[in-house]
Amino acid sequence: MAEDAPNAGAEGTHPAPTEATADSATPPPSAEKASAEALLPSLSIWPPSQRTRDAVVRRVVQTLAAPSILSQRYGSLPEPEAERAAAAVEAEAFAAASESASASPASLEDGIEVLQAYSKEVSRRLLELAKARAAAAAPAPPAEPSAEESEASSATAPAPAEE
16 A cells, blocks of 8 residues: 555645546636635725725824825915815815716726726825915905006106116
Protein backbone atom coordinates (compact mmCIF):
# COMPACT_ATOMS: atom_id res chain seq x y z
CA MET A 1 0.00 0.00 0.00
CA ALA A 2 2.90 2.35 0.70
CA GLU A 3 3.95 1.85 -2.90
CA ASP A 4 0.52 2.91 -4.26
CA ALA A 5 0.63 6.33 -2.58
CA PRO A 6 4.19 7.29 -1.76
CA ASN A 7 3.28 10.90 -0.78
CA ALA A 8 0.11 10.07 1.13
CA GLY A 9 1.97 9.99 4.42
CA ALA A 10 3.54 13.41 3.84
CA GLU A 11 2.11 16.17 5.98
CA GLY A 12 -0.41 18.44 4.24
CA THR A 13 -0.63 16.42 1.02
CA HIS A 14 -3.42 14.21 -0.21
CA PRO A 15 -3.43 11.65 -2.95
CA ALA A 16 -4.76 12.96 -6.27
CA PRO A 17 -8.48 12.17 -6.70
CA THR A 18 -9.52 9.86 -9.48
CA GLU A 19 -11.61 11.18 -12.37
CA ALA A 20 -14.81 9.79 -10.90
CA THR A 21 -14.38 11.58 -7.56
CA ALA A 22 -13.18 14.83 -9.18
CA ASP A 23 -16.31 15.08 -11.35
CA SER A 24 -18.67 14.46 -8.46
CA ALA A 25 -16.94 17.01 -6.19
CA THR A 26 -17.14 19.91 -8.67
CA PRO A 27 -20.62 21.35 -9.13
CA PRO A 28 -21.69 22.43 -12.60
CA PRO A 29 -20.81 26.08 -13.52
CA SER A 30 -24.43 27.27 -13.28
CA ALA A 31 -24.70 25.88 -9.76
CA GLU A 32 -21.45 27.65 -8.78
CA LYS A 33 -22.79 30.97 -10.04
CA ALA A 34 -26.09 30.54 -8.21
CA SER A 35 -24.39 29.65 -4.94
CA ALA A 36 -21.95 32.58 -5.26
CA GLU A 37 -24.84 34.99 -5.83
CA ALA A 38 -26.64 33.56 -2.79
CA LEU A 39 -23.56 34.01 -0.59
CA LEU A 40 -22.59 37.51 -1.72
CA PRO A 41 -24.82 40.48 -1.01
CA SER A 42 -25.93 42.35 -4.05
CA LEU A 43 -23.62 45.22 -4.86
CA SER A 44 -25.53 48.43 -5.26
CA ILE A 45 -23.54 51.58 -5.76
CA TRP A 46 -26.52 53.91 -6.13
CA PRO A 47 -28.09 55.27 -4.06
CA PRO A 48 -25.29 55.75 -1.54
CA SER A 49 -25.95 54.79 2.06
CA GLN A 50 -26.79 57.45 4.62
CA ARG A 51 -23.38 56.84 6.14
CA THR A 52 -21.73 57.71 2.82
CA ARG A 53 -23.87 60.82 2.41
CA ASP A 54 -22.95 61.92 5.95
CA ALA A 55 -19.27 61.45 5.10
CA VAL A 56 -19.72 63.68 2.04
CA VAL A 57 -21.30 66.38 4.23
CA ARG A 58 -18.42 66.15 6.74
CA ARG A 59 -15.88 66.49 3.94
CA VAL A 60 -17.67 69.52 2.47
CA VAL A 61 -17.78 71.14 5.94
CA GLN A 62 -14.06 70.52 6.28
CA THR A 63 -13.41 72.06 2.87
CA LEU A 64 -15.48 75.15 3.69
CA ALA A 65 -14.40 75.75 7.28
CA ALA A 66 -10.82 74.48 7.52
CA PRO A 67 -7.83 75.70 5.54
CA SER A 68 -8.10 74.31 2.03
CA ILE A 69 -7.42 75.43 -1.52
CA LEU A 70 -11.03 76.56 -1.79
CA SER A 71 -11.07 78.44 1.52
CA GLN A 72 -7.72 80.08 0.76
CA ARG A 73 -9.05 81.42 -2.52
CA TYR A 74 -12.62 82.31 -1.56
CA GLY A 75 -12.48 82.54 2.22
CA SER A 76 -13.60 80.12 4.90
CA LEU A 77 -16.97 79.88 6.60
CA PRO A 78 -17.69 79.63 10.30
CA GLU A 79 -18.36 75.99 11.16
CA PRO A 80 -22.11 76.31 11.91
CA GLU A 81 -22.66 78.09 8.60
CA ALA A 82 -20.45 75.56 6.80
CA GLU A 83 -22.53 72.70 8.25
CA ARG A 84 -25.79 74.21 7.02
CA ALA A 85 -24.32 74.99 3.61
CA ALA A 86 -22.74 71.53 3.27
CA ALA A 87 -26.01 69.79 4.10
CA ALA A 88 -27.82 71.91 1.50
CA VAL A 89 -25.14 71.29 -1.15
CA GLU A 90 -25.24 67.52 -0.58
CA ALA A 91 -29.05 67.36 -0.56
CA GLU A 92 -29.32 69.38 -3.79
CA ALA A 93 -26.65 67.26 -5.50
CA PHE A 94 -28.33 64.05 -4.36
CA ALA A 95 -31.71 65.23 -5.64
CA ALA A 96 -30.22 66.25 -8.99
CA ALA A 97 -28.40 62.93 -9.42
CA SER A 98 -31.46 60.95 -8.33
CA GLU A 99 -33.58 62.81 -10.84
CA SER A 100 -31.20 61.89 -13.65
CA ALA A 101 -31.14 58.22 -12.59
CA SER A 102 -33.84 55.73 -13.36
CA ALA A 103 -35.77 54.32 -10.40
CA SER A 104 -32.98 51.83 -9.81
CA PRO A 105 -29.92 51.63 -12.04
CA ALA A 106 -30.09 48.44 -14.09
CA SER A 107 -26.42 47.60 -13.78
CA LEU A 108 -23.35 48.39 -11.76
CA GLU A 109 -22.09 50.57 -14.63
CA ASP A 110 -25.31 52.63 -14.53
CA GLY A 111 -24.89 53.07 -10.79
CA ILE A 112 -21.31 54.22 -11.26
CA GLU A 113 -22.43 56.81 -13.82
CA VAL A 114 -25.04 58.18 -11.43
CA LEU A 115 -22.51 58.25 -8.58
CA GLN A 116 -20.09 60.21 -10.81
CA ALA A 117 -22.87 62.68 -11.65
CA TYR A 118 -23.57 63.07 -7.90
CA SER A 119 -19.89 63.71 -7.20
CA LYS A 120 -19.68 66.32 -9.97
CA GLU A 121 -22.85 68.02 -8.69
CA VAL A 122 -21.41 68.24 -5.17
CA SER A 123 -18.20 69.78 -6.54
CA ARG A 124 -20.00 72.20 -8.84
CA ARG A 125 -22.41 73.37 -6.15
CA LEU A 126 -19.59 73.71 -3.62
CA LEU A 127 -17.62 75.94 -5.98
CA GLU A 128 -20.72 78.01 -6.80
CA LEU A 129 -21.39 78.50 -3.09
CA ALA A 130 -17.82 79.59 -2.38
CA LYS A 131 -17.78 82.01 -5.33
CA ALA A 132 -21.18 83.50 -4.45
CA ARG A 133 -20.20 83.99 -0.83
CA ALA A 134 -16.88 85.59 -1.80
CA ALA A 135 -18.64 87.94 -4.21
CA ALA A 136 -21.17 88.93 -1.55
CA ALA A 137 -18.45 89.51 1.04
CA ALA A 138 -16.22 91.54 -1.28
CA PRO A 139 -16.51 95.30 -0.88
CA ALA A 140 -18.29 97.08 -3.69
CA PRO A 141 -15.88 98.69 -6.13
CA PRO A 142 -15.79 102.47 -5.87
CA ALA A 143 -18.33 104.16 -8.07
CA GLU A 144 -16.91 105.94 -11.05
CA PRO A 145 -17.04 109.68 -10.67
CA SER A 146 -19.65 111.50 -12.68
CA ALA A 147 -18.63 113.74 -15.56
CA GLU A 148 -19.09 116.85 -13.40
CA GLU A 149 -16.87 115.44 -10.64
CA SER A 150 -14.21 114.53 -13.20
CA GLU A 151 -14.19 118.03 -14.62
CA ALA A 152 -14.07 119.59 -11.17
CA SER A 153 -11.16 117.46 -10.04
CA SER A 154 -9.23 118.12 -13.25
CA ALA A 155 -9.84 121.88 -12.95
CA THR A 156 -8.28 122.02 -9.50
CA ALA A 157 -5.42 119.69 -10.32
CA PRO A 158 -2.24 121.39 -11.48
CA ALA A 159 -1.43 121.07 -15.14
CA PRO A 160 1.26 118.55 -15.96
CA ALA A 161 4.64 120.13 -16.31
CA GLU A 162 5.99 120.23 -19.82
CA GLU A 163 9.64 119.78 -20.43
